[in-house]
Each structure stands twice: as structure tokens, then as C-alpha cells.
Amino acid sequence: MTEKPRAMRDALLERIWMAMAHDERIFVVTADFGSPVLDRIRADFPERFVNVGIAEQNLINVSAGLSLEGYTVFAYAIAPFITMRCFEQLRVSLGLLSTVRPLNVNLIGVGAGYSYVVSGPTHQCYEDITLMRSLPNFQILSSADHVTAAAFLDRCLRETGPKYLRLDAQPLPVVYMPESNGPDLQKGFHVHRRGGPVALVATGYMLHSALRVADALAQDGQSVGVIDMFDLCRFDRGALLDELSEFKGIVTMEEAFRGRGGMDAIFHDMFAQEGLRLDLVSVGVEGEYRFELGSRTELHDVAGIGVDGVTTSVKRFLAKVGADNMALANGLLE
Numbered sequence: 001m002t003e004k005p006r007a008m009r010d011a012l013l014e015r016i017w018m019a020m021a022h023d024e025r026i027f028v029v030t031a032d033f034g035s036p037v038l039d040r041i042r043a044d045f046p047e048r049f050v051n052v053g054i055a056e057q058n059l060i061n062v063s064a065g066l067s068l069e070g071y072t073v074f075a076y077a078i079a080p081f082i083t084m085r086c087f088e089q090l091r092v093s094l095g096l097l098s099t100v101r102p103l104n105v106n107l108i109g110v111g112a113g114y115s116y117v118v119s120g121p122t123h124q125c126y127e128d129i130t131l132m133r134s135l136p137n138f139q140i141l142s143s144a145d146h147v148t149a150a151a152f153l154d155r156c157l158r159e160t161g162p163k164y165l166r167l168d169a170q171p172l173p174v175v176y177m178p179e180s181n182g183p184d185l186q187k188g189f190h191v192h193r194r195g196g197p198v199a200l201v202a203t204g205y206m207l208h209s210a211l212r213v214a215d216a217l218a219q220d221g222q223s224v225g226v227i228d229m230f231d232l233c234r235f236d237r238g239a240l241l242d243e244l245s246e247f248k249g250i251v252t253m254e255e256a257f258r259g260r261g262g263m264d265a266i267f268h269d270m271f272a273q274e275g276l277r278l279d280l281v282s283v284g285v286e287g288e289y290r291f292e293l294g295s296r297t298e299l300h301d302v303a304g305i306g307v308d309g310v311t312t313s314v315k316r317f318l319a320k321v322g323a324d325n326m327a328l329a330n331g332l333l334e
Contacts, residue, residue, distance in 0.1 A: 003178055005171035008149035009076075009110050012165070013037035015153045016074055020045050023157075027066050031059045031077040033110070038076065056081050060089035060105075067103040072157060078116075079109030079166065080125040083132060094162040095135040106156040107164045112142070112204050113255030114299050115169030121289045129203075129232065129254065130261040132164045140232040142166040144207040147176040148183060148230055155185050168205055170296075175207065175228070188235025189227055191243055196223035197321050198314065199244065202253035203229045203263055206283075209300070209307050210253050216311045222318060232263060241274060249279035249321045251314055255305065258284025281317050283310055 014037050020026045027048045028041050042049045048071075052058045056077055063075040075082065083090070094105055109128065116123040132140050141163060143149040152165050175192070176183055183190040192207075193214055202210040207228045214226050225247060229235065244250060254263040264282035271278060285303045292302055300306040 003174045006146040008167040011146035011150040027071040056086040064093040072104045076108045079111040083128040104160045111169040139163040142203045188231030193226040197248040199225035199247045201227045206253040253283040
């Protein structure tokens with residue numbers, strides 16, 4: 001049976017609503033941001049729901065206070081506002097405080113990357129991975145479909161500490177079947193395709209782009225691996241390195257600024273620490289703000305992360321990796 005795409009926020013909020021019926025510790029706080037499922041939560045559990053208004057700084061402080069009183073808190077707002085408008089509160093009230101006090105605050109940020117295509121750069125979100133990675137104690141969970149987003153609830157209920165759930169605003173194609181309960185949260189990544197000398201490692205929306213790039217390359221008889229990185233902080237490093245050891249080169253793909261401390265930095269740092277000599281290419285938004293309007297495909301093309309452009313870049317990378325391997329085999333490279 002085919003699973004129909006759903007909005008990530010609806011899938012996650014529905015699971016939260018169900019959990020609230022038997023867990024009185026769960027509290028939901030929103031910054032004047034709604035959804036049909038949120039209306040259900042407000043109606044059924046009014047004593048554990050607060051709308052603080054358009055006041056994200058207050059959202060974080062109220063959430064921290066509720067968590068100190070023993071609640072598992074879900075704070076819900078638009079992604080750029082829940083990460084950037086209240087960054088000092090995230091740092092002090094959640095990052096610093098969680099070092100000395102047990103907290104369980106889960107930030108639900110809707111609108112990662114170019115999700116809000118017609119709203120422009122004020123509502124789009126390319127900096128959040130960089131910002132949230134800079135905060136110790138935070139987890140960053142980045143889903144590629146609604147099944148994964150719903151599965152994040154298990155981590156939120158099981159583990160204390162502040163977490164940032166990075167959700168797309170649009171329903172995306174389903175990549176995990178519900179009967180599987182989503183990917184392995186403990187591992188933090190999922191291998192969708194194996195084979196070839198290069199792996200495309202993507203997060204969020206860009207997993208779908210990676211799969212399309214892989215399909216385009218397959219039509220030309222070229223094979224690449226595809227890996228979904230949905231946990232950007234606590235992934236199983238050893239297991240990921242074992243998977244990457246099968247490849248000669250890695251392409252990171254993120255709907256975020258390239259070369260500014262995002263997912264590409266995770267791999268640069270990991271390779272340096274492990275002494276790995278894998279070629280690495282980073283695909284991400286070029287570092288400037290743009291004000292063009294258009295479809296997500298059109299915006300991606302302008303930003304340098306469109307499927308056609310990435311496919312061409314990966315083809316060049318495959319050729320380089322192949323040439324380097326040939327030279328290595330002939331003793332021309334050390």
C-alpha cells in the first residue's frame with residue numbers, strides 16, 4: 001500500500017496529540033503559529049497548551065521554565081524565527097542551563113531551506129544548521145519525509161536535553177514506509193543506495209534531490225550511493241565511517257549555506273580527525289541572499305543546488321575520482 005505524502009508538522013503533532021492523552025508531562029507552546037492538529041491539541045488539552053504570541057524569545061524562556069517544572073515541552077514556530085530571532089535565549093535558557101539542570105525542550109521549526117518559496121529570504125532558512133550546531137548540548141534532527149518527522153517523537157520523549165527538529169513546510173514524497181516506523185534513530189543515517197565510487201550524503205529536502213541525481217546518473221550507466229543524514233549531531237560515527245569506507249569520494253548536499261559550518265563542516269571535521277583521504281565536494285546554497293520568486297526548482301537552480309547542475313557536477317567528480325584511481329593504480333599518486 002502506497003503511503004500518501006503529508007505535511008511533516010501534521011504527522012509529528014498528531015503523534016504528540018496522541019501521546020498527551022496518556023502522558024500528562026507533555027506541554028505544547030506555540031508562537032502564534034497554527035495547524036489543524038494544533039487546534040485539536042488546544043481544544044483537548046487546554047491546560048497544557050500556551051500560545052505566547054509572536055514572541056519567540058518568550059517562547060524559549062516559557063518552555064525552559066515549564067521543563068524545569070518537569071514537563072516535556074514542544075515549542076512550535078517557523079524555522080528561521082525559532083532559531084534566529086531568539087538565539088540568545090536558546091544559548092542561555094537551553095544550551096547553558098541544560099548543562100546544570102535536566103531539561104527536555106524540543107523545538108519544532110517548520111520551513112527549512114526554501115520551504116516557503118514565495119515568502120522570500122525573511123521566511124526561508126539557510127542558516128539554521130550552522131547556528132544550531134554551534135550550541136553545545138543541542139541535537140539537530142532533519143527529516144526528509146513525514147514518516148521520519150513523526151518518528152522523532154520517540155527520541156524527544158526518551159532523551160532529555162534541547163533538540164531542534166528541522167521540518168519542511170511542504171509535503172514531500174515518502175521515502176520510509178510507516179510499517180518500518182521510519183529509519184533507525186540510533187544510527188542517525190540511512191543508506192538508500194549502495195554502489196559506485198561516490199556517495200551523495202544529503203539531509204532534509206536534499207535527499208530527494210540526491211535520489212533524482214542518482215536516477216539521472218543511472219540512465220547514463222553511472223552508479224552512486226545515496227545516504228540520508230537525519231541526525232546531524234549524534235549519528236553513529238563508527239557505522240557511518242564503515243559505510244563511507246566503500247567509497248572514494250563524498251558529495252554532501254544541504255539546503256543551507258555552503259562552507260559556513262553546516263553539514264559539509266561535519267564531514268570536513270570528521271575526515272580530518274580520522275585522517276581519511278576521501279575526496280569531498282560540498283553542494284549547498286552559495287553565500288548570498290536572493291530575492292527572486294519562483295518554484296522551489298527554479299530557486300534551487302538560481303542558488304546552485306538544482307538537480308541538473310548537481311548532476312553535472314557529480315559527473316565531473318566521478319571522472320576526477322576515476323582518473324585519480326587510475327593514476328594511483330599506475331603509481332603516479334602517493
